[in-house]
Amino acid sequence: MAQKIILFLNRWIITITCVFVFFQTLFFQQISPDAGLFFKSTDSYWLIRMGEWILQNKCIPFTNVLGHPFLQIESIHWVCYQWLFSVLLALLNKISGIHGMVLVFSCLNAIVIALLGYSLHLRKFRHFPEIGFSLLPITAFLLINIDLRPAIFSILFCSVLNILLINKEKANSRYLWFLLPLIFMVWANIHLGFIFGILWLLVEVSFWSIKNKSIKPFILWILCFLSTFLNPRGYALYSYLFTLGNSSFMNANIAELQHYNFFADYSNSFFILLGIASFIFTLKLNNIRNAERIMMVLSFIMYMFSVRHLTFMLIFLPVFYSSSIKQILGRKPEQLSYIFHENYKTFSHLLIIFIAGSILCLFKIYPVPALPKNINRTFIEYINKNPVSEPILAGGDAGSELLYFTNSRSYIDTRFDMYGDDYVKKYTEIYTQQGSWTENLKKNNIKYVLYDKKIGRENFSYLERTFQQLGWKVLYKDSELLFLSK
Numbered sequence: 001m002a003q004k005i006i007l008f009l010n011r012w013i014i015t016i017t018c019v020f021v022f023f024q025t026l027f028f029q030q031i032s033p034d035a036g037l038f039f040k041s042t043d044s045y046w047l048i049r050m051g052e053w054i055l056q057n058k059c060i061p062f063t064n065v066l067g068h069p070f071l072q073i074e075s076i077h078w079v080c081y082q083w084l085f086s087v088l089l090a091l092l093n094k095i096s097g098i099h100g101m102v103l104v105f106s107c108l109n110a111i112v113i114a115l116l117g118y119s120l121h122l123r124k125f126r127h128f129p130e131i132g133f134s135l136l137p138i139t140a141f142l143l144i145n146i147d148l149r150p151a152i153f154s155i156l157f158c159s160v161l162n163i164l165l166i167n168k169e170k171a172n173s174r175y176l177w178f179l180l181p182l183i184f185m186v187w188a189n190i191h192l193g194f195i196f197g198i199l200w201l202l203v204e205v206s207f208w209s210i211k212n213k214s215i216k217p218f219i220l221w222i223l224c225f226l227s228t229f230l231n232p233r234g235y236a237l238y239s240y241l242f243t244l245g246n247s248s249f250m251n252a253n254i255a256e257l258q259h260y261n262f263f264a265d266y267s268n269s270f271f272i273l274l275g276i277a278s279f280i281f282t283l284k285l286n287n288i289r290n291a292e293r294i295m296m297v298l299s300f301i302m303y304m305f306s307v308r309h310l311t312f313m314l315i316f317l318p319v320f321y322s323s324s325i326k327q328i329l330g331r332k333p334e335q336l337s338y339i340f341h342e343n344y345k346t347f348s349h350l351l352i353i354f355i356a357g358s359i360l361c362l363f364k365i366y367p368v369p370a371l372p373k374n375i376n377r378t379f380i381e382y383i384n385k386n387p388v389s390e391p392i393l394a395g396g397d398a399g400s401e402l403l404y405f406t407n408s409r410s411y412i413d414t415r416f417d418m419y420g421d422d423y424v425k426k427y428t429e430i431y432t433q434q435g436s437w438t439e440n441l442k443k444n445n446i447k448y449v450l451y452d453k454k455i456g457r458e459n460f461s462y463l464e465r466t467f468q469q470l471g472w473k474v475l476y477k478d479s480e481l482l483f484l485s486k
Helices: 002-031 043-057 083-122 128-132 136-145 151-166 173-188 194-212 216-227 236-245 248-253 266-281 290-305 307-329 346-363 377-385 396-405 421-431 437-443 457-469
Strands: 448-452 473-477 481-485
Touching: 002 083, 002 128, 002 136, 043 083, 043 396, 083 128, 083 136, 083 151, 083 307, 128 307, 136 266, 136 307, 151 173, 151 194, 151 307, 173 194, 173 216, 194 216, 194 290, 248 421, 266 290, 266 307, 290 307, 377 473, 377 481, 396 448, 421 437, 448 457, 457 473, 457 481
Parallel strands: none
Antiparallel strands: 448 481, 473 481
């Protein structure tokens, strides 16, 4: 019996993991309603509205069109570098609403696991410990952090790139020369993670070129690099992202851009320490490319400076884990009686999963996230019945929800990167009563301010008194919100 179980696990571990990830993600809202999955970040509201605007107007904006009809925010210049992802979300929302978005992103999670498992299969890893345990970190990360944001596509494209690089010597050269530039062209219009991908490819082709004594790999890289210029901003996108990366205020105030804190998440710290140990343990093995070792170190350094880069590190961890486990167990595939199924069927099983999920989507028997989080239904009804004549100064999360649920607009929302350091800093300081905030309140002619529960309910009375002393009045107040008017 034990041998049959081992044989079953060895043969089907990747498919089992994919099925688990798909249905766990799909029904997680029912299992744990307070987990906050999907719409975990209110960025998704902004992205949906932007996608709807693009579909309706059939063009890509270069100013804050979502600020309409308020000229003071509508005229702000920005770079809509994730426009393709916004269009995808808007289409899903239009076709089948939140249920459709939840279904597709559950499928994307499963596909990422399938691709990473397949990359281990290509490296001749065949057993449950080598594959199952190695997929745990990325599986846990996807299940905990699933959100309607474009980062999932960077993980997806990195997984595809990894497989193409493993197979680069076997693959048809024409196939690579067509597929890689196409991937980077799409990637550059979906998520800024394409910069990591183009850097990774550069490191890979450097070793590839030296080994083959040819400049063709560099020509392929140049084509991929040039394909990233096929975006609304062209080559200027790189300078914009460089400026964005050096935004001191945003880097200091956005949680996912903070430095790594070992004590903040012990599970991540455990996996990272285990990854470092595996990296050292496998230094002498030749089944790991030197380029992978370099990118593993680079992604680790990036993660130390910004926790958002954990996603890139998780792409490289599985091969180091698998190699270490295989070394420790001291087994070779040809010496074992329980060989992993040679006919890799995971992708056909994923198709079955998607069909089953589509049926579930048709009947909508799985739950969707409770909406919204920072503003409540009562306030939404109030503000829609009593529209305001000027933008509202609110917190970033509430600002994105105002955009999605009401006809009002906010001076700032969660997309700080679109507005620039100086703009966000100015309005954040006014909102949090820092510096000469009363003078700036008058100078910028702000007429409406909304405070939500994140500011602390115990502060509502203080804020109410402070603004009343400035001649303001309370328009709406409950246990979660305080809405003031000049």
